[in-house]
Amino acid sequence: MEGNDTVTTGTTEGEPIVSQRQRPEATGDEERERDERVGERCPECEGRIRVDDRHGERSCRECGLVVATDGVDRGPEWRSFDDERGGSRSRVGAPVTLTIHDKGLSTQIDWRDRDHQGRTLDARARERFRRLRTWDERFRTQSGRDRNLKQALGEIDRMASALGLPRSVRESASVLYRRALDADLLPGRSIEGIATGCLYAAARQAGHPRSVDEVAATSRVDDLEFQRTYRYVVRELDLRIEPVAPTAYLPQIASGLGVGDETERRARALLETGIEAGVHSGKNPVGLAAAALYAAAGLTGEELTQSAVSAVANVSEVTIRNRYRELLECQ
Secondary structure (H helix, E strand, O other), X not given: OOOOOEEEEEEEOOEEEEEEOOOOOOOHHHHHHHHHHHOOEOOOOOOEEEEEOOOOXXXXXXXXXXXXXXXXXXXXXXXXXXXXXXXXXXXXXXXXXXXXXXXOOOOOOOOOOEOOOOOEOOHHHHHHHHHHHHHHHHHHOOOHHHHHXXXXXXXXXXXXXXHOOOHHHHHHHHHHHHHHHHOOOOOOOOHHHHHHXXXXXXXXXXXXXXXXXXXXXHOOOOHHHHHHHHHHHHHHOOOOOOOOOHHHHHHHHHHHHOOOHHHHHHHHHHHHHHHHOOOOOOOOHHHHHHHHHHHHHHHHOOOOOHHHHHHHHOOOHHHHHHHHHHHHHOO
């Protein structure tokens, strides 16, 4: 009989023997857990109800009676094996992010004056939507804290894009700035200075260091204020910032110079030997990495000038010569 998953094969003492069609089933523990969760009994024999998620049916384990059919699966039609894939495939709106002052929970009117079919709006509609955008912006940033966060997080996003930092660093920097705002560290200091210090600290914590000169070049504050606010944020928020190893700057400088893998490998070996000898103590790690690449290029036969390395690493040629001699002496 269509719509029924039971087939009568014979009788024993007047009672039908029921055999069920073969189908993929869960393990015994999963079935028992699911049956207990349903908590439903068969209306015919008071037997336990089995849930078949694949076919959307609920049937009795004892007599085979199909209690309900065409069940609705309220879960997603896709599977995800990690949180990142599951979050990216969600269809309930943009994911919550700390890089936006309201965590991305509010709506935003598109700046393009076009309708859902891509057609340009007429003059009257454009004026109406311009006013709506103005009021929407006012309602999204009603408090001083929201306006502060909007300016600071926008500055963090701008600098992170210019420095090529990943999104995880932007999220960490946003968390640090929110902590600084909650700790009342802003009075007497500029928003841009605190934002720059938080981004620099987050980059070092995440293992994506950038030199002080690079960060200062993208910031809207001068070097002195940036370094002062960075030390202030680290001290007040009790952050643990490990010293940056010179090897962390090697890939970036090597990529800028266009040297080969063998040169980069020899430079890493030179730095590791120099670190064991204590040459790096009190030295600029960027200068050491640049000098190691310059020395390694001489060992591998690549042509590199001190001026080219100095321009890419943003250190002086005198620093490269001094660190170059120190690295060769400790080999």
